[in-house]
Amino acid sequence: MYHYNDFDRAFVQERVNQFRGQVERRIDGSLKEEEFRPLRLMNGLYLQLHAYMLRVAIPYGTLNSDQMRTLALLAEKWDRGYGHFTTRQNIQYNWPALSDVPDMLQALADVGLHAIQTSGNTIRNVTADHFAGAAQDEIADPRPVAELLRQWSTDHPEFQFLPRKFKIAVTGAAHDRAVIQAHDIGIQIVENAKGEIGYKLLVGGGLGRTPMIGKVIEEFVSQEDLLPYCEAIVAAYNLLGRRDNKYKARIKITVFENGLDAFRDAVNEQFARTKPAFSGVDVKLFEEIRAQFAPPAWRNAPVDAYDAAYEADPLFRSWADTNLTAHRAEGYAIVSVSLKKPGQTPGDATAEQMRALADLADLYGHNELRISHEQNVILPHVHKSDLPALYARLREHDLAAANIGLVSDIIACPGMDYCALATARSIPVAQQIALRFEELKLEHDVGPLKIKISGCINACGHHHVGHIGILGLDRAGVENYQVTLGGSGDETASIGERAGPGFSADEIVPAIERLVLGYLDLRSSPEESFLAAYRRLGPAPFKAVLYPEQEAKRERADAA
Amino acid sequence: MPRKFTPKVVTANRLLEGDAVWLTADGRWTPDMREAELMDEEAHAELRLLAAQSQADLVVGPYLADAVAGAAGPEPTHFRETFRTRGPSNYAHGKQVEL
Numbered sequence: 001m002y003h004y005n006d007f008d009r010a011f012v013q014e015r016v017n018q019f020r021g022q023v024e025r026r027i028d029g030s031l032k033e034e035e036f037r038p039l040r041l042m043n044g045l046y047l048q049l050h051a052y053m054l055r056v057a058i059p060y061g062t063l064n065s066d067q068m069r070t071l072a073l074l075a076e077k078w079d080r081g082y083g084h085f086t087t088r089q090n091i092q093y094n095w096p097a098l099s100d101v102p103d104m105l106q107a108l109a110d111v112g113l114h115a116i117q118t119s120g121n122t123i124r125n126v127t128a129d130h131f132a133g134a135a136q137d138e139i140a141d142p143r144p145v146a147e148l149l150r151q152w153s154t155d156h157p158e159f160q161f162l163p164r165k166f167k168i169a170v171t172g173a174a175h176d177r178a179v180i181q182a183h184d185i186g187i188q189i190v191e192n193a194k195g196e197i198g199y200k201l202l203v204g205g206g207l208g209r210t211p212m213i214g215k216v217i218e219e220f221v222s223q224e225d226l227l228p229y230c231e232a233i234v235a236a237y238n239l240l241g242r243r244d245n246k247y248k249a250r251i252k253i254t255v256f257e258n259g260l261d262a263f264r265d266a267v268n269e270q271f272a273r274t275k276p277a278f279s280g281v282d283v284k285l286f287e288e289i290r291a292q293f294a295p296p297a298w299r300n301a302p303v304d305a306y307d308a309a310y311e312a313d314p315l316f317r318s319w320a321d322t323n324l325t326a327h328r329a330e331g332y333a334i335v336s337v338s339l340k341k342p343g344q345t346p347g348d349a350t351a352e353q354m355r356a357l358a359d360l361a362d363l364y365g366h367n368e369l370r371i372s373h374e375q376n377v378i379l380p381h382v383h384k385s386d387l388p389a390l391y392a393r394l395r396e397h398d399l400a401a402a403n404i405g406l407v408s409d410i411i412a413c414p415g416m417d418y419c420a421l422a423t424a425r426s427i428p429v430a431q432q433i434a435l436r437f438e439e440l441k442l443e444h445d446v447g448p449l450k451i452k453i454s455g456c457i458n459a460c461g462h463h464h465v466g467h468i469g470i471l472g473l474d475r476a477g478v479e480n481y482q483v484t485l486g487g488s489g490d491e492t493a494s495i496g497e498r499a500g501p502g503f504s505a506d507e508i509v510p511a512i513e514r515l516v517l518g519y520l521d522l523r524s525s526p527e528e529s530f531l532a533a534y535r536r537l538g539p540a541p542f543k544a545v546l547y548p549e550q551e552a553k554r555e556r557a558d559a560a
Numbered sequence: 561m562p563r564k565f566t567p568k569v570v571t572a573n574r575l576l577e578g579d580a581v582w583l584t585a586d587g588r589w590t591p592d593m594r595e596a597e598l599m600d601e602e603a604h605a606e607l608r609l610l611a612a613q614s615q616a617d618l619v620v621g622p623y624l625a626d627a628v629a630g631a632a633g634p635e636p637t638h639f640r641e642t643f644r645t646r647g648p649s650n651y652a653h654g655k656q657v658e659l
Contacts, residue, residue, distance in 0.1 A: 027576070029617050047620055049644055050654045052578040080653055095653070098576050345650045416640060417648035425643075427650045477638055 001064055001368065002147045002292050004112040011155070012109045015116060019043045020102035027099065042122075044115030045101055048420045054093045054101060055118040056108060060128035060146035060170070061089035061371040061378075065358035068369050070111045072354035078104050083354070085339065085347040087373045087411055087462055088167070089127045090118055094418050116154060121162045123153035123234070127169045129178045130372035133295060134380035136328045138172035139189045140197055144290040145226070146170045148282065151289075152227055159234055163241030164249035166234065167206075174491060179373060181205045181214045181493035182465055184251045185233060190220060198222050203233060203263070204255030207459035211495045212252040215260050217267065225275070227282045232270035240266055296366040298329040299383050309388035316391050318444070319402040324387075327380075333387060335365075335379040336372070337394060338401040338409060342434035345427050346412040347375030356397040364390050373462075374411055376404065407443040407451060407516065408434035411462055415455025415472060416479075422455035424472025424479040425505075429453055432509045437516070446516055449530045450489075465489035467531045468515060469496045470508065481508040483515070485542055486534040497539055499546050511546055518545025565602040569593065569627045569634050570612045571644070572619035580644040580655070581619060582634075583612055589619060592659055593645045594633030 004012070019039070026036040040046075044055040056071070063071075071091055075083045078100045079093040086092055096104060108114055117124055126146045133141040149168055153159065159166070169183040180186030186202035198220045205214025221229050237251045240258060248257075255263045309316050325334040337357065339347050349357070357377055361369045364386040370378035382390060394400040403409050410433060413419065415426030430453055437443045452466030456473075463469030469484035480502040487496030503511045516530075522541050523533045534542060544551040570583035571593075581589040582596035590596065599605040605624055612622035625641050627634040636642045647654020 033616050033620050047573055047578055049640075050579055050647055051573075080651070082651075094648075096578075098578065348650075416643055417650055425649060427648075431650065474640075479639060 001062060002059075002143075002289060008112070008151075009109075012112075012114050012116070015043070015114065016102065016105045016109050019105060023098060023102055038120070041119040042116065043101075043105065044118035045096075045098075046119065046420070048094070048418050049416070050418065051095045052098055052101070053418065054096050054104060054115060055086070056091050056093070056113060056115045057118050057125040058089050058091060058113070058371050059150050060126055060132065060143045061130050061373070062128075062132070062143060063369045063371065065361040065367050065369065067111045067113055068354050068358035068361065070107055070113065072351040072358070073107060074104050075354065076351040082348050082350045084345070084414060085349065085371050085375050085377070087375065087413070087460055088125055089130075089371045089373055090125055091371070092414070094414070119165075120160075121164050121166075122160055123149075123156065123162075123166045123168065126150050126153070127167070127178060127183075127373060129171045129173060129176075130370040130374075130378050131177060131325060131334055131380065132172060132370075133293060134327050134329075134332075134334045135173055135177075136326045137175055138328075139174075139191050140172050141290075141293050142170035142172035142178070142187075142189060144286060144293050145187065145189070145199070147289050147293075148227065148286050149230065151285070152230070152282075158231075159238065162234070162238055163243050163254075164246070164251075166237075166251065168230075176489070176491040176493070177372075179462070179465060179489040179493070181491075182207050182211075182462070182489060183214060184237075185230065186214045192220055196222070199226055201229065201233070204252040204260075205493075206250050206252040207462060207464045208250070209247055209457050210250075210252065211459070211464040212256065213493050213495065215255065217260065217264055223286065224278075224280070224283055225271075228274040228278045229267070229271060231274045232267045235270040235274065236263065236266040295329070296368075296381060298332065298381075301331060301383060301385050303331055303384040306384035306387050309391075313388075315402075316388060319391060319400060320387065322402045322406065322444075323404045329381070331384055333382055333384050335382045335387070335390065336404045337377040337379065337399050338403055339376050339399075340403055340409045340434065341398060341401040342403075342408050342438040343431055344434075346410050346430050349377070353397050353399055356393065356399070360390060360393055374409065376409070403443065405448050405450070407437045407446055407449050409450075410434060411450070411452040411466070413454050413456075413460035415453075415461075419455060421458060422472070423457070423474040424455050424481065426453040426455040426461055426470075426472055429470060429472070429481065429505070429508055433512050436509055436513060440513075442516070442520075445526070446520065447526070447529055449516070451512070452487075462489060463487070464495045465493060466496060467529075467534070468512065470512075473502065475502065479505045481505070483508075483511065483546065485515075485539055486531065488531055499539065499543055500550075501547075514545050514548070515542060518542065521545075565600075565605075566626050567628060567634075568599050568605045568624040569596040570599075570605070570608050570622055571596070571625050571641075572612060572622035575616075575618055575620055578620075583608060583622075587611070589615075591655060592633075593627075593636065594630070596627070596634050598627055598629055598634040
């Protein structure tokens, strides 16, 4: 894992000191709110419905156990005992008092964390595959690149006032777990015919008001060209991107309006300028960073304990079947710890749970944790012989839900329970769907299904790329939920299509139930997933189960 | 035709705690919306909003929100404003347990 050097430490400390002074000046009246607001946003501090909210970056979702303990400390000492992990691998605290925030930032800085550029029209937290460094299918660990990009983009003088926010995601595997096609820049590590490692670059993806799938701007960018090329992309966007209309300011609109070829020309023009400015120091830096991400020393041990528990304990077996992923190292597994126990708020962890996870990472996980964009916690390197003991400990802390990738593993943004931008609530919808399917005891039968819920058009809950997406809106002063179908966030990314009229808060859970039960009748075999069935059959049969009254009307009309 | 004025309260978030507060007739900021001043006249409401905006040392982002007279005082008309009087629905936090 990356450890801050003296420069990083000094920089982050200076920012904490600056913000402490800014908060003092706001409180004593020497700064007006209009002056203070951009300063607090630069440090991740929002003002929401009920309180301030502090958004802390977890770069590429990677944490060590001391950092996780500090996240727990913040929750306990300055918040209400919990934190909310987000779809951008950040953590949000929902109740800090303004005067406490500098102390919170100091505690974070002490363990190499910060909240810089978690808001504002800047390059945000660079996200990555949460299985990085552990996945069997990756060409290379995406985190060294993500860290290089973090260092390059942090306080980059040219990119502090972009037309709009800018999000970058990196995957090291062809199977995309980082949703790169829905990012402003998506980066996929690839290998060319000569066996050289390079980067496939996508631009102009994004969700929100105008969802778009990213387009490949370059098939292969070498290591030496990566930063100059990224700098050229952002520089071209900075010049061409619209500033007249907030809703047309993201790079997806710039690429769409200018066309990919014209945008690529603009990037190449910038590249001629940026390339000579990179002397190769970036490649040297990359190598230094990469050395810090060397894999831990794998243990070679028998896995009998795992096999025995798997045979003997059906609960352990069920958990192992859903929550474990194959690891690149012999005898190891990737453990996904679900923060989606039915009825729980998706992505929330208590301080006690965060500490327990930190302890488990120390004991069994080579001191590493990950936060996934799907709002779960990953222990990326656990030897199989330790899994029965780990599972027992997870159960003690209410962290053993066996539902990764299933109906109740729902992504949900904070929605109108917290967010000032929201148009409806998302959390209660997620809670009720999960509880309903727990009651039905069907989710293992249903199999892989991604439900994603956003409480407004900005789509923090990624509803467009949910197999089933739910968007909460305000329709004439009442919460109303629109359903989209057939979205996907992986390498086969697609934007979900709107199914039809929205549902009231009372109707949405029964509607989703009809849809899922309807799918069970429509699938060709238990192996055909919801998404596969939708792609084979198209929307019509799914709409028919979602809107039975319209369907009945249509049938009557056909019969007449 | 200009829209007919509907009764309003002045509301904002407190500078230090960030919680939702409402302006009372005697110029205090209260966490209990029922104590707020309900204003039927547009000109008066605008004056009260101006007064609120001059209190940047106490509150952030004051605005006029629709409200109606209830048995115990003004009540919100929109669900967003209702949530602000209550707190989140997933935990017993905020005004629903603090007032």
